[in-house]
Amino acid sequence: MAGNKAPVAGEIYSFRTLPLSEFAPPETGRYAAFKVLGVNERYVAIAVLGGIWSAPPSLRVANEAPVLHEHRFAHTGRMATFGVNTDRWAPSDLDSVALLGRGTLSAEEEAISATIIGFRIGSSYSTLRYANHAAEGEWRWEHDRDALIAESEKSKAKVAVECAAKEERYRTRIKNLTWEKLLAETPLDRWGRSPPFPPVEFTEAARETICNAYRELRELGTSPPKARVRSILRRCVEWFNEADKAAGGVIETKEREDICTVLEEMAFVAKQKSLVDKIDTWREW
Structure with a gap:
């Protein structure tokens, strides 16, 4: 298992994917991986890899996987790359996370890293939990789309009910x-x-x-x-x-x-x- 040690460019981690919502089956039985593209004092640049496996992949297999492209719902094929604040670097946020080792970085990956850790326009930032969301979400979109859409609608309906209740509480609070x-x-x-x-x-x-x-x-x-x-x-x-x-x-x-x-x-x-x-x-x- 991987702890929350300082990341190093080129490192590849595997993790077991988790359900995207309470309406999904509780166990996915799937593993995914992400690569550290670069690090500076403020950011860690991450790429979610395009493979999904039934067990943690080897370093060689994971290193050969391309960067994942996102197509689910409103996504239009952008690469699943993002930055994580260094003070929020926490691999243990993912399930069964393991450091596979250090792979190689392509020129394209190094360029993506420079954009992210340089806080340049077009970069996105999140926590490592987004790696799970991207990997599991894309697999479901490709292989189990109808069920994923149905679960998303259930989640939206639940949020709407909760928001309405919250709004009512808020109106009552404001008055007093x-x-x-x-x-x-x-x-x-x-x-x-x-x-x-x-x-x-x-x-x-x-x-x-x-x-x-x-x-x-x-x-x-x-x-x-x-x-x-x-x-x-x-x-x-x-x-x-x-x-x-x-x-x-x-x-x-x-x-x-x-x-x-x-x-x-x-x-x-x-x-x-x-x-x-x-x-x-x-x-x-």
Whole structure:
């Protein structure tokens, strides 16, 4: 089994794929692999390989596999390559992961690596769990498409029900919010573990920034001027823009949702609901 040791360019890992949703069969019986294309102090460049095996492949077999191209659902054939923040490098996030050894890198793979670890336009970033999603998803799309689509629809339906319930809870919460209640809470309270959430230092600084904004907005009184509220909200958004860049892009989907919720609540409590629509125009994450 592979631990979370520092990665080295050319290393190839195998892993057992996991189901893509709770509606899929609980055991896949399949193994996939990924290759480390390159590493710098901020990113690890990853390529998911195109093979699927009934047992962990040998180093030679895995090294001969091409990079996987993604075609499922809305994908149009792009290569399954992405970057992982070095502080989120965790092979143990995958099931039965094993280091097979160090393979060779083609000139194309080295070029892909340079793009990813250079944080250039067109690069994508995630956690190693995406390797499972890509490998298992493409196999299902090719060999079990109808069932995969049916499972996806079930997942969407469940999410819709959960979102509706969450929205109702949110509306109830908004009606009763005050600055005192917000200041008595811990902002971004589910960011307790890193990974999957941002580093502790980022989280603590984010919470301090949010609480400072609460206090500034509270000082504006019961009829705060829209321009002042707008300025405070925008400054808070811009702090996240800069902090995210400095941290190497740690704001992902869940983090984005949590931050936007906090900003929306600020706008509502400050009696400037129209500013909610401005948040997306200011943010870069």
